[in-house]
Amino acid sequence: MDFSYASSFSLIFLAFCFSSLSTTATARGGERSSDFSGYLDHNLAYSTRKLSEDKQSATGVDVARGYMTNVELEKAVEQFGRRCSHISRFYSIGKSVEGVPLWVMEISDKPGQQEAEPAFKFIGNVHGDEPVGRELLLLLANWLCDNYMKNPLATLIIKNVHLHILPTMNPDGFSLRRRGNANDVDLNRDFPDQFFPLNDDLDSRQPETKAIMSWLKERRFTGSASLHGGALVANYPWDGSQDKRKQYYACPDDKAFRYMASVYSRSHFNMSLSKEFDGGITNGAFWYPIYGGMQDWNYIHAGCFELTLEISDVKWPNADELPVLWEFNRMSMLNLVASFVKTGIHGKTFSSDNGQPLPASITIKGINYTVKADGSFGDYHRMLAPGESYEVMVTMPGYQSKSTHILLEDEAMSVDFVLDPEDDLQMHLQPRSSCNDNHKLELLKIFGKIHLEIPLVAAFILAFLCFLLKRKPIVNLLKNRQLAGQKRPAAV
Ligand SMILES: *[C@@H]1O[C@H](CO)[C@@H](O)[C@H](O)[C@H]1NC(C)=O
Ligand SMILES: *[C@@H]1O[C@H](CO)[C@@H](O)[C@H](O)[C@H]1NC(C)=O
Ligand SMILES: [Zn+2]
Numbered sequence: 001m002d003f004s005y006a007s008s009f010s011l012i013f014l015a016f017c018f019s020s021l022s023t024t025a026t027a028r029g030g031e032r033s034s035d036f037s038g039y040l041d042h043n044l045a046y047s048t049r050k051l052s053e054d055k056q057s058a059t060g061v062d063v064a065r066g067y068m069t070n071v072e073l074e075k076a077v078e079q080f081g082r083r084c085s086h087i088s089r090f091y092s093i094g095k096s097v098e099g100v101p102l103w104v105m106e107i108s109d110k111p112g113q114q115e116a117e118p119a120f121k122f123i124g125n126v127h128g129d130e131p132v133g134r135e136l137l138l139l140l141a142n143w144l145c146d147n148y149m150k151n152p153l154a155t156l157i158i159k160n161v162h163l164h165i166l167p168t169m170n171p172d173g174f175s176l177r178r179r180g181n182a183n184d185v186d187l188n189r190d191f192p193d194q195f196f197p198l199n200d201d202l203d204s205r206q207p208e209t210k211a212i213m214s215w216l217k218e219r220r221f222t223g224s225a226s227l228h229g230g231a232l233v234a235n236y237p238w239d240g241s242q243d244k245r246k247q248y249y250a251c252p253d254d255k256a257f258r259y260m261a262s263v264y265s266r267s268h269f270n271m272s273l274s275k276e277f278d279g280g281i282t283n284g285a286f287w288y289p290i291y292g293g294m295q296d297w298n299y300i301h302a303g304c305f306e307l308t309l310e311i312s313d314v315k316w317p318n319a320d321e322l323p324v325l326w327e328f329n330r331m332s333m334l335n336l337v338a339s340f341v342k343t344g345i346h347g348k349t350f351s352s353d354n355g356q357p358l359p360a361s362i363t364i365k366g367i368n369y370t371v372k373a374d375g376s377f378g379d380y381h382r383m384l385a386p387g388e389s390y391e392v393m394v395t396m397p398g399y400q401s402k403s404t405h406i407l408l409e410d411e412a413m414s415v416d417f418v419l420d421p422e423d424d425l426q427m428h429l430q431p432r433s434s435c436n437d438n439h440k441l442e443l444l445k446i447f448g449k450i451h452l453e454i455p456l457v458a459a460f461i462l463a464f465l466c467f468l469l470k471r472k473p474i475v476n477l478l479k480n481r482q483l484a485g486q487k488r489p490a491a492v
Contacts (some may be wrong), residue, residue: 006166035104055118063177068138070100070171072459076138077103083147087111087158090401092212093166099181102211116348116379118340119162119224121304121325122333124213126188126226126294130315132325133227137167139326140333146366153334160341164221176352177316181206188226188308189290191297196241199292212294220228220374222381223260223340224306225333229317231310233277234261239308241294245356249285252368253300255385259309260339267335278404284308294447303371304381307336324490345408347415348378349394353425358396358419365391366402386410398422452459 066154068076069088080118081090089111092101104121106112109316122140124133144163147154157163166384172182172292183206186357190209199205205213236257241249247455257474258281265271265280277287284290298306312330349360357378364384385388386408393403400418406413 020071022484023305029223046464060105067135070175072166073134073138073167073171074101074103077105080105080138080141080145087148088141091146093215094207096170096172096208097206098172102166102169102171102208104215105165105167107141107144107158107165108161109159109405111162114376115162115372116377117162118346118381119164119220120337120340121164121166121221121224121296123166123169123176123224123226125168127315128170128176128178128181128185129226130227130229131174132315132317132322133313134167134174134312134327134417135322136227136326136333137165139322140330141165143330153338156341157337158336161337163337164219168272169212169226174383181208188294189292189419191292191294192241192301193240193291193293193298194289194300195209195240210252212341213297216298216304219305221298221302223337223383224310225264225336226294226310227305228308228310229312229315231276232268232274232280232313233310234264234271234281235282235284235287235297235308235310236261236281237296239296239307240289240291241285244289246287246289247285248283250287251296253299253305253383254283255388256344256383257305257307259343259385260336260383261365263339264307264309264332264336267332269293287342292373293402310346340381340383342412344381344383344391344412345413346379346381349373349380349416349417350378351399352418360394360396360399360417360419363395367391381480394419420488 012147057467077090077186078277081088084107087109088105088107090103090105091104094102095101108117113472122133122137125131130241141450144154146159149155161302170181170187173180176182178184184204187206187208190199190206191213202210211244237251238249238255241247261281261313262279265274268280281465284293284295293308295306298304311326314321317325349358349362357376358373359375359378360373361381362373362380363369371380371382382392389405389407389408391403391405393401394417395401396419399421402417402419406415423424
């Protein structure tokens with residue numbers, strides 16, 4: 001048939017459709033140039049206040065001086081919750097062996113609500129004797145609160161991400177000043193492992209580990225970072241290798257992880273200048289293999305891309321170094337979270353039948369990993385290294401699969417999919433009375449008769465898509481190049 005005829009039809013509809021959309025579209029990456037604007041404002045009110053308080057009430061144990069105790073940490077979380085209730089809420093995901101609640105601060109413009117946005121988590125103090133992270137995470141929360149609607153990066157994160165912060169996963173280990181928890185178990189060896197079933201006995205798993213595992217069952221996270229100390233490097237999966245040898249052991253998303261780790265190290269004061277680690281990043285198994293770690297488990301079982309960040313050469317530095325460590329790591333933490341909005345592909349998957357969101361599976365050709373769209377909103381978020389082209393494939397039982405080629409540049413791309421039910425091909429012959437789109441059926445039948453299927457069906461589907469898009473508040477960045485890729489499969 002006449003494909004140029006079809007495509008000119010398509011163009012007219014696209015032009016019509018997106019000229020009206022462009023007014024409501026918001027750029028995902030538009031605030032890039034201002035990323036570093038907050039870098040020099042030395043807003044250290046929180047740490048300095050804490051330091052002077054603690055100096056007066058020093059406990060005699062020098063090493064702990066200036067660090068919040070578990071009770072003080074709990075108070076700081078509560079205080080933050082009161083002061084910043086407009087952008088946060090806090091909740092506990094369980095208790096440590098000694099019964100200390102594991103508090104999480106959720107930061108978002110709509111805390112506690114479900115939105116079609118990526119979620120990111122920070123987990124501090126996995127090892128009890130690596131306490132820098134728990135301090136920096138409180139500083140991060142307060143900085144975001146203070147800079148919301150003032151600093152573009154803070155605003156971008158609060159508006160477009162649900163950020164969950166668990167300052168300490170191991171409060172008992174912290175008060176004992178040792179690596180393991182109260183049962184002296186290393187929590188970063190306590191997760192189920194892909195290669196060795198050494199941790200498969202659920203009953204012997206630690207309460208802190210169980211709390212994390214059930215947290216991730218209830219909630220979808222797109223990205224994550226756990227904070228450690230004792231080195232200066234951003235570590236990415238896999239952490240273990242099949243044959244237990246120390247070697248580079250790449251996971252399917254090696255490129256995306258290298259990108260994420262580099263975002264952290266390059267935004268850091270001097271992590272990327274490391275002499276030990278090229279670019280300040282490392283594959284876990286290449287550094288030293290571990291088994292039962294949290295990072296690999298996140299990626300395999302929770303659809304969550306997690307890094308393990310070693311943020312200070314000294315595990316437990318003097319507290320008066322905390323303000324500097326915060327300055328060194330602040331842009332890294334912010335840019336890593338923001339990369340889950342500014343990079344990768346994002347979109348929604350709907351049914352063409354009734355416009356309902358679908359929990360479809362998104363895969364990338366050549367990458368053996370599946371990301372699931374959300375059941376209630378149909379949104380998906382897929383971290384991918386920029387500067388590459390990808391073939392995105394979408395599948396959903398009962399629907400025809402779709403795929404599209406994209407060229408992902410530095411900015412995030414929005415790619416929505418409208419999937420046709422598997423029996424759609426028979427619609428000409430057997431109109432279903434349950435279908436909402438009676439008009440569509442009628443039109444299809446008429447067009448079928450006058451033998452203009454290809455251009456007109458294409459035009460119709462575009463018009464229908466246009467209708468769908470207009471009905472839903474779409475705030476994604478919609479670039480013309482993306483649209484071409486996005487529409488093509490929908491019109492086939
Ligand atoms: C980074 O800077 C700190 C503080 O000046 C220094 O102690 C550390 O050795 C530096 N690390 C690298 C990798 O340059
Ligand atoms: C893909 O990954 C799964 C584990 O997630 C594995 O069982 C399967 O063999 C892999 N497939 C290929 C083609 O590598
Ligand atoms: Zn550690």
